[in-house]
Amino acid sequence: MNTGMDHTVKAFDDELSELRGMISEMGGRSEQALVQAMDALARHDLDLADRVIAGDKAIDALEAEVEKRVVQVMALRAPMADDLREMVAALKIAGVVERIGDYGKNIAKRVHRMSEGRSSEAVALLQSMAEIAGEMVHDVLDAFAARDADVAVQVCERDQAVDDFYNSIFRTLVTFMMENPRNIGESAHLMFVAKNIERIGDHATNVAEMVYYAVTGDRLPERERGDSPTDAAKG
Amino acid sequence: MSTDTSDAVSATGSPNAKMTARDVSVFYGDKQAINSVSIDVDRDNVTAFIGPSGCGKSTFLRTLNRMNDTIPSARVEGEIKLDGEDIYASAMDVVQLRARVGMVFQKPNPFPKSIYDNVAYGPKIHGLADNKGEMDTIVERSLKRAGLWEEVKDRLTDSGTALSGGQQQRLCIARAIAVDPEVILMDEPCSALDPIATAKIEELIHELRGRYAIVIVTHNMQQAARVSQRTAFFHLGTLVEYGLTTDIFTNPRETRTKDYITGRYG
Numbered sequence: 001m002n003t004g005m006d007h008t009v010k011a012f013d014d015e016l017s018e019l020r021g022m023i024s025e026m027g028g029r030s031e032q033a034l035v036q037a038m039d040a041l042a043r044h045d046l047d048l049a050d051r052v053i054a055g056d057k058a059i060d061a062l063e064a065e066v067e068k069r070v071v072q073v074m075a076l077r078a079p080m081a082d083d084l085r086e087m088v089a090a091l092k093i094a095g096v097v098e099r100i101g102d103y104g105k106n107i108a109k110r111v112h113r114m115s116e117g118r119s120s121e122a123v124a125l126l127q128s129m130a131e132i133a134g135e136m137v138h139d140v141l142d143a144f145a146a147r148d149a150d151v152a153v154q155v156c157e158r159d160q161a162v163d164d165f166y167n168s169i170f171r172t173l174v175t176f177m178m179e180n181p182r183n184i185g186e187s188a189h190l191m192f193v194a195k196n197i198e199r200i201g202d203h204a205t206n207v208a209e210m211v212y213y214a215v216t217g218d219r220l221p222e223r224e225r226g227d228s229p230t231d232a233a234k235g
Numbered sequence: 236m237s238t239d240t241s242d243a244v245s246a247t248g249s250p251n252a253k254m255t256a257r258d259v260s261v262f263y264g265d266k267q268a269i270n271s272v273s274i275d276v277d278r279d280n281v282t283a284f285i286g287p288s289g290c291g292k293s294t295f296l297r298t299l300n301r302m303n304d305t306i307p308s309a310r311v312e313g314e315i316k317l318d319g320e321d322i323y324a325s326a327m328d329v330v331q332l333r334a335r336v337g338m339v340f341q342k343p344n345p346f347p348k349s350i351y352d353n354v355a356y357g358p359k360i361h362g363l364a365d366n367k368g369e370m371d372t373i374v375e376r377s378l379k380r381a382g383l384w385e386e387v388k389d390r391l392t393d394s395g396t397a398l399s400g401g402q403q404q405r406l407c408i409a410r411a412i413a414v415d416p417e418v419i420l421m422d423e424p425c426s427a428l429d430p431i432a433t434a435k436i437e438e439l440i441h442e443l444r445g446r447y448a449i450v451i452v453t454h455n456m457q458q459a460a461r462v463s464q465r466t467a468f469f470h471l472g473t474l475v476e477y478g479l480t481t482d483i484f485t486n487p488r489e490t491r492t493k494d495y496i497t498g499r500y501g
Contacts, residue, residue, distance in 0.1 A: 005499040012498065078457055080484050080496040217486030 012077050019069050019090055020145055026062045026097045027141030029055065031134050033104030034200060038130045040108055041193065042123065044116040052108035059101035066094035082214070089214035093144060096203045096210075100137060103196040103203075110189045122172045122190050126197065129165035132158060133197050136204035140211060149215040152208040156220065162201030169194045246274045246467075246477040253278040253418060253448040254299060254336075259313035261294050261303065268294045270472045271313070276418070281440060281449045283463035283480065285456055287500060290469040292452050296420050299450065300336035301329055317418070334361055337411035341423040343403035345395030345410075350387050353395040353406055354378060357414040373413055380446075381409035382439045401432020408439060412447075419443070421451040425458065437462050456496055460484045468492045 040049040143151035212220040252275035261269035284292040303309040354374045364370035378384040383405040425433040466483040476489040
């Protein structure tokens with residue numbers, strides 16, 4: 001994004017790097033929330049689920065802090081060109097990453113409402129799906145930190161895999177519910193978990209688009225973006 | 236903001252060009268201050284020249300109404316046209332040219348005369364008014380267009396130098412407007428003014444747009460972003476980049492432009 005040259009006003013560089021640090025931390029915490037929520041779901045670990053729920057407050061606080069800092073930088077430094085695009089991206093990315101954290105929290109909350117000892121095929125699929133979505137979140141925030149448009153494009157392309165998993169899990173759960181109506185409550189929860197992970201993939205894609213814009217100044221071409229899940233599986 | 240829908244503006248070839256410069260170079264003695272600049276100045280837009288000190292933006296601005304003629308060692312090469320007419324042609328009347336291409340300077344420079352006489356001076360020497368009534372009309376219209384009429388209408392006989400800095404600058408703009416110019420060149424018109432006076436000048440520039448082609452040199456990039464639709468970035472005597480102001484400040488194509496406007500310049 002920049003030429004590697006520092007600003008004449010060094011304090012400006014310090015402020016920018018602090019902001020980047022906060023965004024990275026938000027990303028790390030959101031990714032961790034997803035990983036731990038899925039872990040808690042798989043092992044029915046209620047303590048871990050509670051920790052994920054409590055940890056969301058830190059992400060919310062970081063978002064508020066990022067918002068405050070961006071407004072300050074805009075007011076005091078009047079950033080231009082790539083600096084301006086980065087500030088706008090930082091503001092939007094913080095909002096999206098906060099949402100990603102919320103989805104992780106929502107998955108953790110469901111652990112309490114579900115019974116122990118499930119071994120449905122869907123749960124295994126959910127773990128694989130969550131792994132891809134978590135990597136997308138991780139990689140797209142690395143792309144922001146490194147100002148790497150190519151990595152951002154790769155993240156967008158991976159959203160298709162998340163959507164494919166979602167469609168597959170949707171069919172699996174519907175079949176499962178039809179087989180035995182007593183599975184419906186449990187399956188409905190898992191359906192929401194799948195939907196949450198699918199949304200995390202979409203949000204990571206949104207972040208990738210913002211990173212691409214911040215780096216290049218151009219909108220990501222439409223064909224590079226991942227498609228939405230098929231209508232049949234839209235919840 | 237710009238009404239233009241195109242993504243980019245080339246420096247030359249605008250169908251809407253009021254002034255055209257081709258391969259213009261300026262020398263002060265042996266020293267070359269401007270190196271082969273080609274650019275079109277739009278009729279209906281405000282064009283801002285930005286760049287670090289010594290980049291040649293003011294020098295280039297002054298070639299547009301031959302203000303450099305007053306410097307004995309200055310030499311201008313290349314071609315500059317106003318509505319297709321070569322302004323450096325021997326047949327060009329320089330006094331007439333400067334009436335068509337007016338100028339406002341960094342430091343307000345009203346004559347030590349009354350407010351009325353400051354505005355009436357140009358129309359008088361160019362014979363634009365046949366009688367007192369016509370002159371009164373020109374003075375009132377010019378002061379109104381310069382946004383100064385309400386503040387001075389009851390004291391037109393006071394000295395121009397008794398006004399505040401911001402009022403003096405608007406008086407100078409009224410003086411430039413009074414001879415009904417086609418182009419107004421402004422060389423850092425707000426750098427000696429406070430923020431309120433600056434805002435009034437910027438509002439005035441906005442109102443004058445369309446009536447006159449306006450070119451403004453400014454060190455204040457925020458100001459360039461606020462008042463202009465086209466921005467040209469000069470560096471070391473060359474035109475580095477010229478484009479829509481929105482593009483220059485959000486997504487400049489040249490690294491040198493970006494480094495300058497983001498505060499990374501050297």
